[in-house]
Structure formats: structure tokens, C-alpha cells
Amino acid sequence: MDVTPGGTGDAGHSAASITLDGIRKRYPDGTDAVRELSLEVPAGELVVLIGPSGCGKSTVLRMVNRLIEPTGGRILLGDEDITRVDPVKLRRRIGYVIQNVGLFPHQTVATNVGTVPRLLGWSKERIRQRSGELLELVGLDPAQFGRRYPHELSGGQRQRVGVARALAADPVVLLMDEPFSAVDPIVRTRLQEEFLRLQAEVRKTIVLVTHDLDEAVRLGDRIAVLSEGGRLEQYDTPAALLGTPASPFVREFVGADRGIRRLAVTPVTREVLDGEATDATLPELPLGRSAYDALAAMLTAGTDAVVVTADGRPAGTLSRARVLDLGRPGS
Ligand SMILES: Nc1ncnc2c1ncn2[C@@H]1O[C@H](COP(=O)(O)OP(=O)(O)OP(=O)(O)O)[C@@H](O)[C@H]1O
Numbered sequence: 001m002d003v004t005p006g007g008t009g010d011a012g013h014s015a016a017s018i019t020l021d022g023i024r025k026r027y028p029d030g031t032d033a034v035r036e037l038s039l040e041v042p043a044g045e046l047v048v049l050i051g052p053s054g055c056g057k058s059t060v061l062r063m064v065n066r067l068i069e070p071t072g073g074r075i076l077l078g079d080e081d082i083t084r085v086d087p088v089k090l091r092r093r094i095g096y097v098i099q100n101v102g103l104f105p106h107q108t109v110a111t112n113v114g115t116v117p118r119l120l121g122w123s124k125e126r127i128r129q130r131s132g133e134l135l136e137l138v139g140l141d142p143a144q145f146g147r148r149y150p151h152e153l154s155g156g157q158r159q160r161v162g163v164a165r166a167l168a169a170d171p172v173v174l175l176m177d178e179p180f181s182a183v184d185p186i187v188r189t190r191l192q193e194e195f196l197r198l199q200a201e202v203r204k205t206i207v208l209v210t211h212d213l214d215e216a217v218r219l220g221d222r223i224a225v226l227s228e229g230g231r232l233e234q235y236d237t238p239a240a241l242l243g244t245p246a247s248p249f250v251r252e253f254v255g256a257d258r259g260i261r262r263l264a265v266t267p268v269t270r271e272v273l274d275g276e277a278t279d280a281t282l283p284e285l286p287l288g289r290s291a292y293d294a295l296a297a298m299l300t301a302g303t304d305a306v307v308v309t310a311d312g313r314p315a316g317t318l319s320r321a322r323v324l325d326l327g328r329p330g331s
Pocket residue numbers: 027028029031032033051052053054055056057058059060211
């Protein structure tokens with residue numbers, strides 16, 4: 001798969017699944033950062049690792065690109081055991097985005113984006129074209145931004161360049177360590193939305209580490225909640241995690257406001273509607289939007305229900321009471 005339709009990326013690359021098979025990391029001082037972790041990340045999915053500080057999230061992520069060598073277990077990309085391959089070559093196949101981006105300060109944006117293609121020996125023309133495509137893909141005009149230096153960008157723009165650079169050689173996997181945490185909350189939300197659109201287009205296998213449960217719920221196809229020593233407490237979709245926490249640890253971790261978070265990941269379907277659409281004064285909401293959006297529409301309009309539409313036509317109403325039920329565990 002190419003990153004952009006009709007682009008000049010390394011054709012033939014595709015997203016690969018990642019299998020962590022009993023991986024372990026004991027640091028030289030005896031710290032057991034990861035005692036034993038097994039986890040399967042399906043190809044093309046975005047999996048979030050979340051858990052309290054020091055539980056081993058970054059250690060797990062960096063074992064996948066061998067910035068940290070595991071002390072036990074296997075890691076497979078597709079069916080290839082990457083604990084046995086040359087780590088330098090491996091890293092060229094894996095995109096890596098970190099909190100403060102790590103752009104080279106004395107290189108232009110375009111040169112930064114072309115880093116891995118240059119290491120792979122692509123021609124100048126192909127690199128130039130590729131970095132232009134990638135900058136466009138992350139919403140930066142190559143003519144305007146390509147020649148700038150990192151210090152001439154905002155934090156959000158630097159973060160986008162970091163993502164473009166990580167995608168430049170069409171990696172099979174993208175690893176992201178707190179990629180959006182260095183920017184303010186408003187920019188962060190916008191970057192997350194842009195990133196979701198980008199992921200819908202490129203469909204990479206992504207492992208993302210975050211501290212932020214809202215970010216995990218918004219971005220993750222699945223969320224892995226870890227506790228101390230890299231112990232896997234629960235591995236589930238956001239809705240399942242919020243709806244049925246598997247242990248007291250997870251329940252406490254996802255917190256008392258998980259009902260509200262759950263609404264954000266619960267789509268309004270025909271099955272949940274609880275009335276006929278007879279009141280033309282109610283606000284409208286298309287099917288498929290979240291129960292959270294439905295509640296927001298009611299609160300904004302000061303009503304107790306919304307009319308839910310399918311293809312612009314009323315399909316029924318959804319009441320506030322029904323929405324609140326949807327936020328309750330076990331519903
Ligand atoms: N080089 C090292 N030597 C010894 N112990 C280490 C080393 N690097 C990390 N650790 C320890 O390993 C454990 C896991 O660290 P890691 O950075 O993976 O956690 P994390 O979940 O990413 O934390 P945070 O959310 O705070 O970034 C911690 O107890 C940490 O102190």
C-alpha cells in the first residue's frame with residue numbers, strides 16, 4: 001500500500017500486524033520494567049498503550065523498534081521475528097514519533113521529512129516529490145513550509161512535520177510516544193482529529209502511548225491498559241473498556257466519569273431510538289453520530305429529545321433518558 005493514492009512511496013509496503021509474544025525487559029540495575037507481556041496488534045489498527053507513570057509503556061514501544069533490547073520473548077512484524085534482524089535497518093521500516101518531535105534543527109522541513117528516504121538511497125527528485133506529498137497530507141503547504149527551519153514553526157506544525165517524517169518511507173508500522181502532549185489542549189484536539197483522518201487514509205498499524213484517557217478513547221481502535229511491570233490489565237475497544245472494566249484497577253483508572261466518555265464512543269443507531277419523529281421543533285442529529293453529540297444537541301437546544309435522521313429524513317426520536325441509560329455500565 002502506498003501512503004497517498006497515486007503517490008511515489010515505496011509501493012508494495014503494507015501495514016503489518018505486531019505480535020508481542022511474552023516480551024520482557026529487565027534493565028541492568030535489576031528493574032523489571034516489563035515482566036511478561038503478550039499482545040497482538042492487528043494490521044491497520046491503532047492500539048493505545050495507557051497506564052500509570054512508570055508502568056512500562058515507553059519500554060514496550062521502544063522494544064518494538066529495538067531502541068531498547070528485550071531481555072526475553074519475541075516480537076513479530078507480520079510473521080517475521082524482528083528480535084533477530086539488524087536494528088538499524090529495522091528502524092527504517094518503522095516510523096517513530098515522539099513528544100518533542102526530535103526534528104533536526106539545522107535542516108529544513110523538507111530535508112527533515114526526507115531523512116529516511118535519503119538513508120534508503122532514493123533519488124533526489126523522488127525524495128523531493130515524496131516530501132511534498134507528505135507535507136500536503138499533514139496539511140502543510142510544501143511551497144510555504146518546506147524551506148523553513150523547525151524553529152520557524154508552531155508546536156502543532158512541528159508535530160505535523162514529525163508525523164510526515166515518520167510516514168515518509170511508507171513504514172509498515174508507526175510508533176508514537178505521547179505524540180500530541182507537548183501542545184495545548186485546543187491544538188491537541190485539532191491534531192487528533194487531523195490524525196484520525198490521516199489514519200483513515202493510510203491505515204497504518206499504529207501503537208500509541210499516552211497518559212490521556214480521552215485521547216486513548218478518541219484515537220484507539222483498541223486500548224491496552226497496563227499496570228506496573230507492564231502487566232496487561234485489559235485489552236479492549238474503547239466502548240468495552242468503559243462499559244465493562246475488567247478489574248478494580250481498570251475501573252479506578254477509567255474513573256467515575258467513564259459514563260460520559262462511553263457516550264462519546266456509542267453511536268446512535270436505529271436500535272436505540274425510543275420514539276416517533278412527530279415534533280418538528282426538536283433539534284436534528286444524523287444516525288451514526290455519538291450519543292454524546294445527541295446529549296450536547298439537547299443541552300444546546302434546551303430539549304429532552306432529538307430527532308434522528310437517516311439520509312436527511314426523520315427516522316425517530318431519541319430521548320435524554322435513553323441517552324443517560326446508554327452511559328450506564330451494562331446497558
Ligand atoms: N534505563 C533504565 N534503567 C533502569 N530502569 C529504567 C530505565 N528506563 C526505565 N526504567 C524503569 O522502567 C520502568 C518503566 O519505565 P517506562 O519509561 O517504560 O514507563 P512509562 O510507563 O513509559 O512511564 P511514563 O508514563 O512516566 O513515561 C520504570 O520503573 C522506570 O523507572
